[in-house]
Amino acid sequence: MFTRFAPSPTGLIHIGNVRSAILNWAFAKKNNGKFILRIDDTDNERSKKKYEDLIKNNLHWLGLDWDITFNQSSRHNLYEEKIKILKDSKRLYPCFETPEELSLKKKSLLSSGKPPIYDRSSLNLTAKEIKQKISEGIKPHWRFKLEDKIIKWNDLLKGEVSFDSKKLSDPVLIRENGSLLYHLPSVIDDISENITDIIRGEDHLSNTAYHIQIFEALNSNIPNFAHHPFLTDEQGKGFSKRIGSLSIESLKDEDFESITILNYLINIGSSNDLVAEKNIENLIKNFSLKNISSASPKFSKEVLTNLNKNTLKNFNVHEVSSRISVLDKKLSQEMLWKFSKNNINFFSEIKFFIDIIKSKNNIVNNNINSDFLDVAIETLPSEPYDEETWEKWTNLINEKTNLKGKELYLPLRIALTGQDKGPEMKYLLPLLNKQNILEKFGKI
Incomplete structure (x- = not known):
């Protein structure tokens, strides 16, 4: 089995593009196949190396490893060889209409209530007429002559799909300037690389008939085809890489975990439950094309954020150790992770809790009874502190003051953190010593 993902390096890759990449990648991995990355860079004007590099970096970041990669711009000789075959067999024919002439034909057909199908008038040109036009400097574009028949295939997602070729225009495969449109190099490369399965958006249905x-x-x-519904935004609109809408790069900058995005896009629009997962192998194991729904799934930033939060909760300290050390090298990583992990949506938010741990004089602007603080200091257990210290300490304060519940816990939380809510306090004390606590109470 060979699948492929074929992005054009003309802009930032967005989640709609990446969903197709993930489906092809997961399908290949699930079936012990090969996943090919093809860069469709035949458009010299709009294709940029920086976008190609970003595409590859984004796929690597997501964990999508490919077995083969190549650029279409390096395959002109192969394309010319196949073009000659199609010209010799009369399946490619030259056309000389200008865009304005084609537009007038289209308007005329529509005004007559007819479908805007190309009339194949260029097929009536004699060899002499073609030679004359070329000698006059008129450069042709080249169309592929469709055979008059029903084109059908058994789509892996949509079931049987059919098109009547009489209701389709012969597609333009080569522009006047000699550059190739999407269809021809795509098919030639699929043949060359022995692609067996093509999974792509349902906007390609008519393209598949041509192909x-x-x-x-x-x-x-002919490969197997599977056409999946579009992923839309919450308003039901599609995404566009031209405006950078929800690009993988932007989600990366927002500090989403790569496994969160992979998990979300492999399961959204399917019958699989969307639950936190930190293991790529499990995502592949649970993947099946059969589970993909026929309805267009809607992307939800809120759902993605919540999934990210739950994913972080699943990480153990060893899995985030190197990232914690970038933020702080002195605090106990194990206790810092316990203190913060259940209260963050994004990993970078740990910095907020590091600041809380290191905060001083938290009683300023907080109306905390000084007698309460004196009792708290008096009853503070001996160092070092552990996860049992909080309960011992609050029990001792309770014995001295008879305070309990919110009246006991809230002022102590505020004095220690400057916040009226947050993580479990039993995980904070092992990160502190007596001097830290006195500094927080404004006693030093």
């Missing part, structure tokens, strides 16, 4: 006939014209086996 099947091109496969046949080149005497090739």
Whole structure:
């Protein structure tokens, strides 16, 4: 089995693009196949190396490893070889209409209530007429002649799909300037790399009808196709890399975990439960094309954020140790992680809790009874502190003051953290010593 992902390096890759990449990658991995990354950079003007590099970096970051990668811009000789075959077999034919002439034809057909299908008038040109136009400096574009028949395939997601070729225009495969449109190099590369399964968005359905006939014209086996519904935003609109909407780069900058995004996109729009997962192998194991729904899934930032929060809770301290050391090298990593992990949506928010741990003089601007603080200092257990210290300490304060519940815990929390809510306090005390506590109480 060979699958592929074929992005154009003309902008930032967004979650809609990446969902297709993930589905192809997971399908290959689940079936012990190969995943190919093809860079569709035949558009010289709009293709940029910086976007190609970002695409590769984003895929690597997400954990999508590919077995083969190549650029279409390096395959002109292969394309020319196949173009000659199609021209010799009369399946590619030259057309000389200008964009304005084609637009007028389209308007005329629509005004007559007819579908805007190309009339194949260029097929009536004689060899002499074609030679004359070329000698006059008129450069042709080239169309692929569709055979008049029903084009059908058994789609892995949609079931049987069919198109009547009589209701389709012969697609343009080569522009006037000689550059290739998407269809031809895509099919040629799929043949060259023995692609067996193509999973892509349902906007490609009519393209697939064209591609099947091109496969046949080149005497090739036809891959399996699966067309998945669009991923939309919460308003039901599609995403666009041209405006950078929800690019992987932007989600990365917002500090989402890569495994969170991978988990979300592999399961959204499927019958699988969306639960926190930190193991890529488990995501692959649970993946099945059969579970993908026919309805368009809607992306939810809120759901993604909540999934990120739950994913972080699943990490043990060893899995985040190197990242913690970047933020702080002195505090106990184990206790810092216990103190913060259940209260963060994003890993970078740990910095807030490090600041809380290191805060001083928290009673300023907080109306905390000085007698209460004196009792708290008097009853403070001996160092070193552990996870049992909080309960021992509050029990001793209770014995001295008869305070309990909110009246006991809230002023002590505020004095220690400057906050009226937050993580479990039993995890804070092992991160402190007596001097730290006195500094927080404003006694030093």
